[in-house]
Every structure is written in structure tokens, then in C-alpha cells.
Amino acid sequence: MAGKWVKTTFPGVRYKEHPTRKNGVKRDQYFTIRYKLAGKDREEGLGWASENWTAAKAYDRLKELKENRKTGEGPQTLAEKRAIEDKRKDADKQARQLAEKENVTFGRFMAETYLPQCKRDKKPTTYAMEEALYRVHLAETIGNLPFGKIAAFHVERVKKAMADKKKAGRTIQYALQVTRQVFNMARKRGVYTGENPTSAVKWPKLDNMKMRYLSIDEAEKLFDALAAKSHNLHDMALLSLHSGLRFGEIAKLTWSCVNWKAGTLAILDAKTGSRTAYLTTRAKAMLKNREEGAPNELIFQKRSGLDGSIARASKTFSRVVKELGLNQGITDRKQKVTFHTLRHSYATHLYESTHDLYLTQKSLGHTTSTMTQRYAKMTENRLREGSAALEAAFKTNGQKKKKNAGQVL
Template structure:
């Protein structure tokens, strides 16, 4: 067993015990590439590993030796597993329990598999992932969606490395995220909100109730979909939001009208709802936003003539509207942050321009009295 450093200057291999390349004198301080050599009963494995330190290389060396001894090494690596095969047989079964499973599976199937095709894991380069990114940009996918697709590929390779199906640097780690402000700017006026809720009520009571809940609490769709009756305290008018996007549970406060709406639903549906979910389809929670919402938005023409995705009305617009209305009525920015469940204040500051200017008002009052 031996570990060598590969000199990035002259490509010479030398012992990891040496501090500099004996051929050109180059000193590698970081981002080292190691060549690992392991022999066992006549079988020899040479593996190149990048982006790690000596301790990490030693751990990989020990892992290879262990798998050679157990006979697992060649069974696993001679197959040179294809990316798509690895994802379908190994990664997706693992990701099945994740909240993001449906979105990850969709991105892989629609955008990543067609570009990566049947390439094996060790034949995929950052250029291949750049091609996925380029294709998504060409089809005008939102920067956040493209960023998510890159993150999914990075996660797939991380698991391939962790499970011993791939050695080397993660190719997705070298792909830059698309740069664009993808934050939603559009929020509904009171009149638009009333029209939307009224029309939703005609099409689907359940979608109407979900939209009403988001509009008056700022809850995300995923939080609404996973809401159970145990999370609702009718007596105190609060909703406990467990396991939200930023992993920190929070409380939402019900208006009297929202409490009445949910209590009527509880009395109407609880006896025949064994699942415990407030909103469900045949006892199972919603995995995606019902198409009824998009149909009603289209019918009302709320997105007519709008090309910028940030200005289009989607279900998330209801949450954005909740925060915008709070800001307009002068709610302190920190209070908005807590109600929205934002992890940092920077995420909430986009609403600050809607808050009445208290400093200007103070000066005007001062000089107005002289």
C-alpha cells in the first residue's frame, strides 16, 4: 500500500512523505491530487483522488484494501456503472423519503438524463454538467431551477463517492451557478386577492382553503400540504409549523375569519379523515400544487402580457403578498422575518422598501410644527 502526490507542475509522482516535488521543487499547499496504489494477492489497484488531504487519501486507501480483502472491490467497479443506472438503482431509492424527491426525480428525468445519456460516472466532466445548464437556459428555465438541478447532480456524486461507486473530484462542484436575481417581486392587491379567492372557491373548496391559508399566514405550499389537525390550536388561534424549509419550527397566527374557516372544515371532515392531514387527496398529502390554481389564474388573466417569471402569479405569490401587506401597514422588518420563517434578515429586506419611511415622517412632523 502506498500513497503518492501528483505534482501539478510536472506531473511527477512522489512519496506523500516529501514536502516538495524532487524533480521541479514545486510545493503543493492545497487542492492536492493523490495517486493511491494498493496490492492484495496479486491484484493491484491504482486510484487517483483529487480535492482531499493526506488523511482523506489514507482513509480511501484503507477502504480499497478492505474491499479487496472482502472481494467487493472488483465486483463493484468492473461494471463501470452508468450515471442513469446509478441514479435509478441506488440514488432515487435512497432519496424516496426526502421531501424534495418529486422535484429531484423530475429534474433528473427531464433535463439531466437526456444530456448525460448513458455515460458512466467516471466519464462525466464539468463540461457535461455545463451542457445541462446551457440547455435549461436555452429553454428559459428559472435560474433557481437551474441551480437546483446542479445541486441534485452534486448530491448524486457525493453519494456515489460516499458509497464507493466513484472516486475523484465531484464534477458538479466546479460548475458555477447562474447569476440572476430570481426573487419574486409581484404581490396581489386586495381586489386581485378577493377575485382570486372567489374564483377558486367556485372550482375547488380545498384549493380555495389552501390559498386562503397561505395568503393570511404566509405559509409555503409544502408547509400547508404537511399540516395536520394536531398542529392547529383553535383555542389560542395559532398554527405550529413543524419541519419547515429552514428546519426551524415556527408559529403562525390565525385571523378570526381563518379560524372560522378551518374550524368549519374540521367539523365537516375530521370524522371521516383518518389520515390526520388537513388537506389531502384520498388520505394522502399533496405532493404538488393542484392544477386548479393555475387554471383559475389563467382564467382571471392575472399573468396576461407578463414575460418576467418574477412578476407572474403563482401559488408562492400568496406568501409574498402576505409579507408585502405586512410591510405596507408598517410592520417592523424583524417581525416580518419571524412570521415568514426566514433564516436571515437579508431574506426579508426585499420588503423594506414597502415599509412607510418613519425617518422622513419624523423630520416632516418636526419641521411641520415650527
């Protein structure tokens, strides 16, 4: 900056005038302070008179720095003082941001962050389920609370309220899973830094294992009754029992999934990943009897003709089961016949016929044998086989003893 330095009446303080800019009636003045540090002359700028600097204020700052150098405490130069001030401002800013984040409520984060992400990344049905779980079961108890104020106690209240409404253990589990996922996302986004309260909550234990499966005779009666009511439903039920497919997997099959030569179905994007299902002669004949469409057309289309796959088995299935008396007198839902019973029946008969757990696992598309073992464990006929085999072994051994005792040596 051009111009001459002008000394002030305050030792160590001087200024230069701005060549054009004025501050009031005078030209604007830029103040600096001069001092010695470690035997060397130093000069540091403070600011303009238009920024409220005066010679007197500059001198006060110079005295402050000199006093700090004497005592060895505090900043000894303007650069140090400014660095400390910048750090303080940064700390204040971070504290404000943290306070703002800590005041973000569960409901606000759910609406602005979690659910939009869920809608982008997950299936529409999953999004709809999680949104409903929050709206119906979570919002009232924890929706208006900041993350830091939500404790295991509040999650237990959610559990109790759902249990009082007679909600299934699996539904309660889903609600806890959504809560846990929201907290995990909040931690990843830096909105919350504490522990996840769901980790301190006892989750309901589930026993969803289907005990019931259809005998061959029961299955044939069911198929005959379904055929009289709904051709589409009959074919879907037959395919489930003959290939072990879930209803959702059957509903999403297109004609491009069928390999007529190999006698297989390509099950794409299934619950546990894509796999190949093998068709029995009867299942293959059933598909042959249907009018084949374009490769991208669904094999089983909605009766209404609307786009999209069928969401669930029609009520006709339940009505037919009721007419046949398959659920008569049965109150335990694990014992009731549903469409999924067909997949369970497939697995049960497959294992009973082969006694091959690995084959059953792969046919069902299970990633581990844990899920498959329940079919093997619950095949009542296999348990009876074991008992009968043991009985036969003892009987044979007893006959041998009698025979040996009657022989004359």
C-alpha cells in the same frame, strides 16, 4: 507430522512422507529447506509433492535465498518471500478493485446506489424529481461515462442543452445539484477519488424574488371569485394570505394541528423545520365553519376522496386569476399572481404594518433574515414612505427658515 526425515541428493533439502496419502504411486512428500542465518540453523517448509514441489525446485529456492543473503537484495527467508508475495497479491487485488470502481459509470451508480438511497431518505416528490432530472437531462450526456471520464466540459454540455430547451434557471440548478450530490456520494463510497466537476462550472444565477403582491382590494375580489368556484380553494387561499403558509404546508394540516384555545396552527415538518402559525380572527372563523374531522384527518382533503394530501393548487386558481385580469399584459413570471403570491402578500402587508423585520422573519418561518429582507426591500409603499418623509423634512425646514426670516429682532 510423524515419520522420519529423509535426506535428498540436494544439500539442505529433505522431506517426510505422509503416513497415508499418496501422490501417484508413491506416498506424498513434504519438502523443507535448511540453512544458517545469523549463525543459527533454520528450517522452513515449502510444500507437498502433490502441490508440484520437488527436491530440485526446493534446492533452487534455497539457492535463491542464499544468493539474496550474499547480495543483500531480495528476501532472505521463505517467510520474507511469502510476505512480499502476499503484499503483491494484495496490491494486485486493490488495483483490480480500483480499476473496477473507476469503470463504474455515472448511470450505473445512479441506478444501483444513489437513487435507491434517495428513495429511502428523501420525500417521494424529491425522489421523483431527481429521477426525472437524471433520465431527461443527464443520462444522455454523462450516463454512460465512468466518473473519471466526466469533466466540467460535459456538465457545461448538460447546461447548454437544458438552456436550449428553454428550461428555467432553477431547473438547471437542480440538475447541477443532483450531479454534485452523486459525485459526492461516489467519493464517500470510494468509487471515485477525483475532484467534483460541478465545482468548475459556473452555476446560473437566479432572481426568483416575487415582485408582485396583492392589495387588500385585489385579495378580497380574489376571495369572492374563488368562493363562487371552490369552497376548498377559497379557504386554502384565505389561510395562506392570513397566516403566510405555503400551499404544501396548508395541504398537510390535520385537525390535530389546530389549537383553538391559543388560536394557533402547528406547522410540522415544514421546509425550514416545524413552527407555530398564528390565526387571525377571520382565518379562525373560516376553520370553525368547516366540518371538523378526526385529529389525524386532513383539514383540506382531495375532492376525489383518495388518500394523501393535495399536491398543488388546482387549475381553478389560475382560471380565476385570469378572469379577474390580475395577470393581464404581464409576461415576467416574477410579476404574475400565483398561489404563492398570497404568502408574499402576507409578508409584505405584515412588514408594512409593523416595520418589524424580525417579526416578519419568524412569522414566515425563515431561518435567517436573508430571505425576509427581500420582502422589506420590495415594499413599494415603504420606499415611497421614505421619499415622502425626506420631502416632508425639507419642506418643514424651509418653512422654519421663512418664519425666522420674517421675525423682527
